[in-house]
Amino acid sequence: xxxxxxxxxxxxxxxxxxxxxxxxxxxxxxxxxxxxxxxxxxxxxxxxxxxxxxxxxxxxxxxxxxxxxxxxxxxxxxxxxxxxxxxxxxxxxxxxxxxxxxxxxxxxxxxxxxxxxxxxxxxxxxxxxxxxxxxxxxxxxxxxxxxxxxxxxxxxxxxxxxxxxxxxxxxxxxxxxxxxxxxxxxxxxxxxxxxxxxxxxxxxxxxxxxxxxxxxxxxxxxxxxxxxxxxxxxxxxxxxxxxxxxxxxxxxxxxxxxxxxxxxxxxxxxxxxxxxxxxxxxxxxxxxxxxxxxxxxxxxxxxxxxxxxxxxxxxxxxxxxxxxxxxxxxxxxxxxxxxxxxxxxxxxxxxxxxxxxxxxxxxxxxxxxxxxxxxxxxxxxxxxxxxxxxxxxxxxxxxxxxxxxxxxxxxxxxxxxxxxxxxxxxxxxxxxxxxxxxxxxxxxxxxxxxxxxxxxxxxxxxxxxxxxxxxxxxxxxxxxxxxxxxxxxxxxxxxxxxxxxxxxxxxxxxxxxxxxxxxxxxxxxxxxxxxxxxxxxxxxxxxxxxxxxxxxxxxxxxxxxxxxxxxxxxxxxxxxxxxxxxxxxxxxxxxxxxxxxxxxxxxxxxxxxxxxxxxxxxxxxxxxxxxxxxxxxxxxxxxxxxxxxxxxxxxxxxxxxxxxxxxxxxxxxxxxxxxxxxxxxxxxxxxxxxxxxxxxxxxxxxxxxxxxxxxxxxxxxxxxxxxxxxxxxxxxxxxxxxxxxxxxxxxxxxxxxxxxxxxxxxxxxxxxxxxxxxxxxxxxxxxxxxxxxxxxxxxxxxxxxxxxxxxxxxxxxxxxxxxxxxxxxxxxxxxxxxxxxxxxxxxxxxxxxxxxxxxxxxxxxxxxxxxxxxxxxxxxxxxxxxxxxxxxxxxxxxxxxxxxxxxxxxxxxxxxxxxxxxxxxxxx
RNA sequence: GGUCUUGUAACUCAGAGGGAGAGUGCCACUUUUACAAGGUGGAAGUCGUAGGUUCGAGUCCUAUCAAGACUACCA
Numbered sequence: 001x002x003x004x005x006x007x008x009x010x011x012x013x014x015x016x017x018x019x020x021x022x023x024x025x026x027x028x029x030x031x032x033x034x035x036x037x038x039x040x041x042x043x044x045x046x047x048x049x050x051x052x053x054x055x056x057x058x059x060x061x062x063x064x065x066x067x068x069x070x071x072x073x074x075x076x077x078x079x080x081x082x083x084x085x086x087x088x089x090x091x092x093x094x095x096x097x098x099x100x101x102x103x104x105x106x107x108x109x110x111x112x113x114x115x116x117x118x119x120x121x122x123x124x125x126x127x128x129x130x131x132x133x134x135x136x137x138x139x140x141x142x143x144x145x146x147x148x149x150x151x152x153x154x155x156x157x158x159x160x161x162x163x164x165x166x167x168x169x170x171x172x173x174x175x176x177x178x179x180x181x182x183x184x185x186x187x188x189x190x191x192x193x194x195x196x197x198x199x200x201x202x203x204x205x206x207x208x209x210x211x212x213x214x215x216x217x218x219x220x221x222x223x224x225x226x227x228x229x230x231x232x233x234x235x236x237x238x239x240x241x242x243x244x245x246x247x248x249x250x251x252x253x254x255x256x257x258x259x260x261x262x263x264x265x266x267x268x269x270x271x272x273x274x275x276x277x278x279x280x281x282x283x284x285x286x287x288x289x290x291x292x293x294x295x296x297x298x299x300x301x302x303x304x305x306x307x308x309x310x311x312x313x314x315x316x317x318x319x320x321x322x323x324x325x326x327x328x329x330x331x332x333x334x335x336x337x338x339x340x341x342x343x344x345x346x347x348x349x350x351x352x353x354x355x356x357x358x359x360x361x362x363x364x365x366x367x368x369x370x371x372x373x374x375x376x377x378x379x380x381x382x383x384x385x386x387x388x389x390x391x392x393x394x395x396x397x398x399x400x401x402x403x404x405x406x407x408x409x410x411x412x413x414x415x416x417x418x419x420x421x422x423x424x425x426x427x428x429x430x431x432x433x434x435x436x437x438x439x440x441x442x443x444x445x446x447x448x449x450x451x452x453x454x455x456x457x458x459x460x461x462x463x464x465x466x467x468x469x470x471x472x473x474x475x476x477x478x479x480x481x482x483x484x485x486x487x488x489x490x491x492x493x494x495x496x497x498x499x500x501x502x503x504x505x506x507x508x509x510x511x512x513x514x515x516x517x518x519x520x521x522x523x524x525x526x527x528x529x530x531x532x533x534x535x536x537x538x539x540x541x542x543x544x545x546x547x548x549x550x551x552x553x554x555x556x557x558x559x560x561x562x563x564x565x566x567x568x569x570x571x572x573x574x575x576x577x578x579x580x581x582x583x584x585x586x587x588x589x590x591x592x593x594x595x596x597x598x599x600x601x602x603x604x605x606x607x608x609x610x611x612x613x614x615x616x617x618x619x620x621x622x623x624x625x626x627x628x629x630x631x632x633x634x635x636x637x638x639x640x641x642x643x644x645x646x647x648x649x650x651x652x653x654x655x656x657x658x659x660x661x662x663x664x665x666x667x668x669x670x671x672x673x674x675x676x677x678x679x680x681x682x683x684x685x686x687x688x689x690x691x692x693x694x695x696x697x698x699x700x701x702x703x704x705x706x707x708x709x710x711x712x713x714x715x716x717x718x719x720x721x722x723x724x725x726x727x728x729x730x731x732x733x734x735x736x737x738x739x740x741x742x743x744x745x746x747x748x749x750x751x752x753x754x755x756x757x758x759x760x761x762x763x764x765x766x767x768x769x770x771x772x773x774x775x776x777x778x779x780x781x782x783x784x785x786x787x788x789x790x791x792x793x794x795x796x797x798x799x800x801x802x803x804x805x806x807x808x809x810x811x812x813x814x815x816x817x818x819x820x821x822x823x824x825x826x827x828x829x830x831x832x833x834x835x836x837x838x839x840x841x842x843x844x845x846x847x848x849x850x851x852x853x854x855x856x857x858x859x860x861x862x863x864x865x866x867x868x869x870x871x872x873x874x875x876x877x878x879x880x881x882x883x884x885x886x887x888x889x890x891x892x893x894x895x896x897x898x899x900x901x902x903x904x905x906x907x908x909x910x911x912x913x914x915x916x917x918x919x920x921x922x923x924x
Numbered sequence: 925g926g927u928c929u930u931g932u933a934a935c936u937c938a939g940a941g942g943g944a945g946a947g948u949g950c951c952a953c954u955u956u957u958a959c960a961a962g963g964u965g966g967a968a969g970u971c972g973u974a975g976g977u978u979c980g981a982g983u984c985c986u987a988u989c990a991a992g993a994c995u996a997c998c999a
Contacts, residue, residue: 006961190997197999215999228999263998271999278999339998385928389994392927396995496993531935533992587961600947603937606930606992614936617948620961631958681937685947700958778965785953785965822956880943889979897942897980904943 002633002741006626008590009551012733016131019732024750025074025135036072037489038064039470039519040136041502042144044083045118046090049128051528051536051610052495054546057132058595059525059602059680060493064135065729066675067490069754075486078129079142079469080122084462085179085346088408091117107407114408118143128547133591133732135750142472144465145410152472153465154413154442156513161414161440165362165512166402168414168438169431172282173401175354176344177300181405182358183344184461185398186500188351190340199268199332200325202227205243205253211236212332214267216339217274218325219318221247222306223295224254226273228284231258233269247330248321249307259284277353296352298405357427357434359403359412359458366508367394373507373517381522382678383604386496393500400505402461409459414438415445416454426454467505470518489519496524523678525602531577531611541565542574544610549597552588555579581613592731593619599730600688602680621688622734625727628696629738632716635707654706655773655809656816657715658766660699663690664719668757671726684730691723698774702816721745722755769806772848773813780821780851786866789853796854797823801830805848823853850914860922867919874912881905 018024038060043053060076068074091114092102102110122143130138142149160166173182198218201210213227227244229236239256246252254272261280262271275285275292285292297303302317304310309317325331342351371394373379374387381387403412416426417437426434438456439445445453465472470489488510492503503522510518529535530542537543541562548558558578562571578586589597597615601608653661667690674683699719706712721742728735728749739749776799784794799817801807807830818826885901 002958004958006959190995213999217999261999267999274999280997280999337998340996383929386994388928392995499994527993601936604930605937609936611936611948614948616961620959623961624959627959627962629958634958685938689946696959697963701963781964782966788953791954791956877943884943884980886979892979893942900942 002626002630002738004630006623006734008588008592008733011737012131012591015733015736016133018736019133019135020130022139025068025076026137026139033071033073035075035486035490036064036067037075037077037486038491038493039489040076040078040134041494041498042079042081042142042466042469043125043129044081044086045121045143046083046086047121047125049125049546051544051546053125053129054132054594055525055528055598055602055608056493056495057129057134058598059523059678061132061134061136061595061732062599062675062680062729063491063493065732065750066754068135068750069725069728069752071753075140076134076136077140077142078126078134078136078138079144080118080126081466082118082143082145082409082462084404084406084409084459085176085181085183087114087118088406089179089347091408102407110407131591132546133595135732144462144469144472149465149472150410151442152468153410153460156468156471156509157413157460157464158440158442159513160361165366166359167362168357168359168403168434170355170357171360171401172276172279172353172355173358174342174344174351175296175298175356176346176349177296177298177352178344178347178349179406180298182354182356182401182403183346183351184401184463187345188342189345191343191348192338193341195337195339195341196334197267197337198322198325198334200247201330201332202244202247202254204239204256205245207242209239211239211244211256211270212268213270213272215272216337217318218321219302219314220274220277220295221272221321222302222309223274223276223293224272225275225285225291225293226288227254227256228259228262228271228273229256229269230262230264231260233258233262233264236270247325247328248309255288255290257284257288257290259287276355279353282353292355294355296354298354300352357431358401359414360399361402361464363397363400363508366512367397367504369511370394370504370507370517373511379507379517379520379522381524383524386499386522386524390499390504393504397504400461402464403456403458404461405457406459409462410465412456412458412460413442413444414440414456416456418452418454463501463505466502467509469502470506470510471513487514487518488516491521491523492519493523493525495527497527499524526606526608528610529607531609531613533607533609538565541567541570544612546594548586549589549612549615550591550594552586554585555582558586586612587616587619589615589619590622590733592622592734596622596684596730599680599684603682604679618688621692622731624692624696625723625734626738628691628700629720629741631700632720633741636713636717652711654711655766655770655813656699656702657711658763659770660695660715660719661761662763662767663694664722664755665757665759665762666690668722668726668755672754672757675729687723687726687730691727695719695723698770701820705815705819717742717744724749725752725754769809772805773810773816776810776849776851777817777820780817780823780853783851783853784821787853787855787859787862789855791822793855794821794823794853796825796827797821798827798829798852798854800850800852801828802849864919864922867915867922870915871912871919874908874915878905878908878912881908 040060041056043049047053064074064076091110094117095102095105105113126141129136157166174185174188175181176183195216197214197216200213200215200218200221202213203210211227215221224246229240231237236256237258240258242256243253244256246254257273261284262269273281273284273290274295275281275290276294277296282292284290293305295302295305296314300314302309302312302314306312306317309320312320322331343349344351371391374381374390374394381390415438416434417439419437429437439453444455446455470487492506494503506518510516527535530544534540534542543565545553545561555575555578559571559575562574565571594615597618598608598610600618601610601614667686670686671683674680674686700716703712703716720738724735724739732750735749739745739752745752780797783789797817799810801810807828811828814826814828818824881901881904885898885905890898
């Protein structure tokens, strides 16, 4: 028996425990069932579970449970990503607090420490994911840095190397001087910042002339090797071929060149060229054969090429250089300017471009193949607008810098043959020399031949291993044949923010290695924002902890959290909002309430606004289900309940039976269709509308009159069971709990079968007739409200049917009308002839019927006002409709529309006449 | 700068040629034994703005404004 109160806090832990059993949710390699597979995006090892995780778990679990209920052999592979830079940063920071550097610890000890830390971290986030009800294959959990995964990564690398798709070369790369590693183009973001544009005067060699250069980065002047103008710049073209004198060192001369890239309208129309630290300057230098002078060290200091400015931090050097230029009176003017600064998307530190030796993946051919899988619809991207974004990215893609100067990650499986080479001098070898001594190998050659080989010290970009997720997760302990059983996967579900980082690269490498795209559908969910549509950000402190909603939380605790995470202003603002909305703290919604509420927010919009109030409100639906279930289960005598052969007993079914069974079919259809189309809010809302506003509000209320009727009991139970199944993907816990309480159900709700749409139970006619009953009841209620008729006065009501409506059917609904309107005596007449004109009655008419409510004393002035209002409204409608029915309309509009409008006009005129006659009656 | 998305009730969103819909919030009534986390009823919208196509436009077209996303670049 269900407890009187729906209590998520006892119910959900109970089922979580049951769900942990090994047989739950495991898939079978030998199953004959069709498979349905999803790759779970592995959260970062550093992460704590946030609303973004909760969202993807909710969506993917809905898909998995739904398809499991449809009879598929589901596989959902969970895991953790080692998150190279992010993890290493944290560990190093922790070490620094204790005055330890990673170098003093040594590489292997550092890695061991990191492993331990990651292990501790993940033992926290993984159970949280499970507690959200995620019915994943927890027996197949992967970590992107464990041995088996590493084997896949190194064999992939070796294969790409041997096929010349990976090369090592000296290139201009994005350098993160905080983390001291190269990063890929995708990891750089542009941040608009206020800066200063300086106009600096350069003397022309062997001339009295000057040329003015505009720059925001005077600290890079030591690296300048030329001055450039636009070819069409007639004012300055006479200087082409001459030299400008370097402002810091008079003995250095800078050639003045012309290049189309210079914008003559920007600044002074003259730029300085710093080839070693700017991508476009680099390209100009290539075109004009200019020298490239590197001036920064890997830690962001000026190097020895900067002579007296060397060993200075670049920001300090900037000021010193500015002072020097000032003293030489070379700064003509300056003004502030808003410009984009390239920063690391990891840690926000400015990114320098630095020439260095790195490993690159040639992406051109891989990208073409990957793009083709999308263009020829082997992979479908939903929402489709991302297809164009994807195409743009793939056609403009540059080679991917995959090496990182870190310790935490997959060490690149390249081994250098030492022979006559000094192992400490590898960095300075030319590209061709390196190529001649480098071998890619899945076997650790350094370990095997320590005197002959030395392994590359760099590790791979985390996203390189993530790109192999589809292959690695599947190939873990399987043979190639088995891999192909699970590959390609059915759906990839993730946020659009990692379309390039992850999704694109999985397609490139997956397609390359298996000749098949790794998934057939990509569903990109919207990004979660706060209730006001603001981006969730750590600095604002508007992050919402899903468990605050799931378990509830007091305002005091929330205040504490806010104070540690955000500024005073922000936390006060957010707290005031909480106080207004939840004076008693956030109520506990449970995992089910959270998931269901979140589902109703997953619609087509641009973002998901995580409004706690909205979730709390939708949780009320689960309470409704709980209570309706209690009503049904308390009133059924299960000894007499037989299997439900309802469709075979049509003739014995009443109008409300036919109505609700027909509505159930609509609901089944909608839930199926909308989940299949990733329209989760539509599916959830369709369920809510059906169960609450069609089943509970109408059928269940009516059933109170008919609890001795076996068919009614059967239908109550059938609707409950079918709804539980449909609801299960959204709310796994409450559905299992209720399921368990129903004596005739077997096993678990999660292992049942989703109800099938049954066309035979669709009954538009019954829906139409029942809608009329609903309409009669509503208008009686409305009339009672507007005339303020108390329950105690609700005695006699007469209903006159005005058309050839099914009198017998409506007459048979007398008890229903009585029950739902509280009138003790309901009379139904087949025609208007018997309208009573003598006793005081309140009347309400439309084309189908007139209702008469008997009252003790009528309030004639009030009634007349009511009637006048009605007439005014109806007159407006009539005149509008008459205007529409003009000559051009009649000659051009389709007949069906014309008839519809004419019919409506007639109806309005008819209703108006009834109201008028009533008014006449009242005045006489 | 380019590409894309979105503007409908106070809020969150449905509707995709034939007189504007839901939920929340608001107002009124309501403790009737499944449920007050409930029930009943109501008020509330120039469908961003301006043109156009059409007998007829939230719906199609053009322009424009606003918000947002992605992407490029800013010396």
